[in-house]
Amino acid sequence: MRNDLIYIKKLKNNIKNFVDIKDNHIIYGWGRKKTGNFALWLSKILSKPFLLLEDGFIRSIGLGVDGWDSFSVVKDDIGIYYDATKPSRLEEILNTHSFDDDTLTQANHAIELIKKYKISKYNNSTLSLPSYLKTSTKKLLIIAQTKGDKSLEYGLATDANEMIKDALKMDGYEVYLKIHPDVLSGKKNSSIDIEYAKKQCKIIDDNINPIVLLEAFDIVYTQTSQMGFEALLLGKEVHTYGMPFYAGWGVTHDKLSSARRIRQRNIQEIFAATYILYSHYYNPYSQSQSNIIDTIETIHRYRQIHKQNDGRLYMFGFTPWKRKNIKSFLKPLGSNKIYFCSNLKYAKVRGLDKNSKIYIWGKRKFNNVEEYASSCDIKLYRIEDGFLRSFNLGSDLTKAYSLVIDSRGIYFDPSNKSDLEDILLTYEFDDKLIARAKAIQEYILKSKLSKYNIHTDTTIELDGKKPHQKVILVPGQVEDDASIIYGAGGMSNLELLQQTRANKPNEFIIYKPHPDVLSGNRKGHIDTNEAMKFCDTIIYDASLHSVLEICDEVHTMTSLVGFEGLLRDKIVYTYGKPFYAGWGLTYDKYDIPRRTKKLTLLELVAATYILYPKYINPSTDKLCDIEVVINKIKKEKNRYNSQKLYKYLIDTRNFISRKVQLVIKWGINILETIK
Numbered sequence: 001m002r003n004d005l006i007y008i009k010k011l012k013n014n015i016k017n018f019v020d021i022k023d024n025h026i027i028y029g030w031g032r033k034k035t036g037n038f039a040l041w042l043s044k045i046l047s048k049p050f051l052l053l054e055d056g057f058i059r060s061i062g063l064g065v066d067g068w069d070s071f072s073v074v075k076d077d078i079g080i081y082y083d084a085t086k087p088s089r090l091e092e093i094l095n096t097h098s099f100d101d102d103t104l105t106q107a108n109h110a111i112e113l114i115k116k117y118k119i120s121k122y123n124n125s126t127l128s129l130p131s132y133l134k135t136s137t138k139k140l141l142i143i144a145q146t147k148g149d150k151s152l153e154y155g156l157a158t159d160a161n162e163m164i165k166d167a168l169k170m171d172g173y174e175v176y177l178k179i180h181p182d183v184l185s186g187k188k189n190s191s192i193d194i195e196y197a198k199k200q201c202k203i204i205d206d207n208i209n210p211i212v213l214l215e216a217f218d219i220v221y222t223q224t225s226q227m228g229f230e231a232l233l234l235g236k237e238v239h240t241y242g243m244p245f246y247a248g249w250g251v252t253h254d255k256l257s258s259a260r261r262i263r264q265r266n267i268q269e270i271f272a273a274t275y276i277l278y279s280h281y282y283n284p285y286s287q288s289q290s291n292i293i294d295t296i297e298t299i300h301r302y303r304q305i306h307k308q309n310d311g312r313l314y315m316f317g318f319t320p321w322k323r324k325n326i327k328s329f330l331k332p333l334g335s336n337k338i339y340f341c342s343n344l345k346y347a348k349v350r351g352l353d354k355n356s357k358i359y360i361w362g363k364r365k366f367n368n369v370e371e372y373a374s375s376c377d378i379k380l381y382r383i384e385d386g387f388l389r390s391f392n393l394g395s396d397l398t399k400a401y402s403l404v405i406d407s408r409g410i411y412f413d414p415s416n417k418s419d420l421e422d423i424l425l426t427y428e429f430d431d432k433l434i435a436r437a438k439a440i441q442e443y444i445l446k447s448k449l450s451k452y453n454i455h456t457d458t459t460i461e462l463d464g465k466k467p468h469q470k471v472i473l474v475p476g477q478v479e480d481d482a483s484i485i486y487g488a489g490g491m492s493n494l495e496l497l498q499q500t501r502a503n504k505p506n507e508f509i510i511y512k513p514h515p516d517v518l519s520g521n522r523k524g525h526i527d528t529n530e531a532m533k534f535c536d537t538i539i540y541d542a543s544l545h546s547v548l549e550i551c552d553e554v555h556t557m558t559s560l561v562g563f564e565g566l567l568r569d570k571i572v573y574t575y576g577k578p579f580y581a582g583w584g585l586t587y588d589k590y591d592i593p594r595r596t597k598k599l600t601l602l603e604l605v606a607a608t609y610i611l612y613p614k615y616i617n618p619s620t621d622k623l624c625d626i627e628v629v630i631n632k633i634k635k636e637k638n639r640y641n642s643q644k645l646y647k648y649l650i651d652t653r654n655f656i657s658r659k660v661q662l663v664i665k666w667g668i669n670i671l672e673t674i675k
Helices: 004-010 034-046 089-096 101-117 150-154 160-168 194-200 210-214 226-233 267-277 292-307 320-329 344-349 367-375 419-426 431-447 482-487 493-503 544-550 560-567 601-611 626-642 644-674
Strands: 027-030 050-055 072-076 138-143 173-178 202-204 219-222 237-240 279-283 288-290 311-316 336-341 357-361 379-385 402-406 471-475 508-512 553-556 571-574 613-616
Touching: 027 034, 034 050, 072 089, 089 267, 101 226, 101 267, 101 292, 138 160, 138 226, 160 173, 160 194, 160 219, 194 202, 210 226, 219 226, 226 237, 226 267, 267 279, 279 292, 288 292, 320 336, 320 402, 320 613, 336 344, 344 367, 357 367, 367 379, 402 419, 419 601, 431 560, 431 601, 431 626, 471 493, 471 544, 471 560, 493 508, 493 553, 508 544, 544 560, 553 560, 560 571, 560 601, 613 626
Parallel strands: 027 050, 138 173, 138 219, 173 202, 219 237, 311 336, 311 357, 357 379, 471 508, 471 553, 553 571
Antiparallel strands: 050 072, 072 279, 279 288, 379 402, 402 613
């Protein structure tokens, strides 16, 4: 017979996050669907234990039918929570469990966060209440479900029309009926005859967040909907016309009763049993086991990120190889349409207006676009590679694993405040975030990671270095890079070397050219003989980490290497105005008056690596946390350094990419000459 766990593949795409797929001693099934009933039958035949699985009560940001990853499931070795015809593990917990103070404290905290952030099973609906519900009259809400819902069948639901008839008997109440979101999306049919309901009460067919909606009502009628319990969390009066998991414990007005439910429980105890003891959590953005508090906070944070991507997005300055990748960072909560534009006229023809959003790559010049955005009050964002970009070089056309999307400016332009600078000036860094920053710093150092990670880690010997000399690293930069133009006044690599030597005449200076310059993709080359007049050695192929390990100081214009030097407890001198200067952590040539706050290194790490950028999982192209990305980069780097074939394939790909780019540049130059 086939391995029992083959049936998991028929259940949910990411169920492996919640169960051990290598364990073939347990038979899994999905609730009271066919797989669940089959699992029960097979369990009896084979005398093996079973577990019935179902979506948890805080399931995901968007709808499961739209492919949004699940944050939670429930596992039941007795029955399933919505089947009132038989016992379940949840029912057993509520009948027998003695709740300790820690569990109830966590439950109360979670309830407050649910109310504060408006968290429900699905979290893609609007958080605003329609004006027609903003009245002072008393209101009663009837909750419709989906036709064929197993919770209705196994929850002993009575005729839905009975709810409507009873509701209409309530004097002084406006009666509304809420249509299920799966019905609104066209995925399923309603459990209530909508045409009949329209004749009896007012219909709510807006896709409103359940918590926001329930706040507007005084009484709720439901058959078995989870919204009934959410109404209890808000202190509403709830009437059940079935036997949902929260009925029969003394907190609801029930049409039915259950002889098995023998305890009186309060709302906090039911919540603790259902959402904490019965549920299992996994964070798809950090790819780690989770808990209810982390789940609520993660959904709240990423819901805001996805919501920002809704609407019509107009992109300027994006090269063809950037266009496909950018869509992964801009997944909407609802829907969006992305237009890649060469000029303002093109964008206007495609509907650019005040309700649109404009994105410009880096500091590329689109003056008329910026002026139009300002005059029409259109939100404008600038996008640039993140600080842990990828394993390979961006100039070799490899996709970025991180980007920054800035609504104020961009981090490398000190002439204007950026979102990063605003975070550094105003954010309240709590202990949890600082601990996370510390763990990330330690992981980066232990794994020897940098912005790019293509060079090999090696032990470096410094010929000619005298014992008393400090080792100074001068990292070269791309001289036509915007960070040099805006943050260092167009300073050259040679000028940086000259000033460093003038400041440190007796020390041992290493010059390390930028990898994009070495590859031939970008500008910034210094003739070797000229460079050696101001440095003691030039290091080409060793990884940045290897060089930083042997140096005492970093002298830079605006390079990220200065920040990476700070991570490694190196002394850093800046000759421009990088994002990490002016906070009391570096020796700076220039003053930046706006930066009035003194920061710790871990606060800078938290802002730069955690709060400011956005990351995608290179394996799935979905948004994720930084921890997932640095783990992926580490694995790629280790593979590159240990597998000769993989290294050969990467190097060959890069070689071909560079040659293709040279041909393209050659063709462009010819066309410009002809013009």
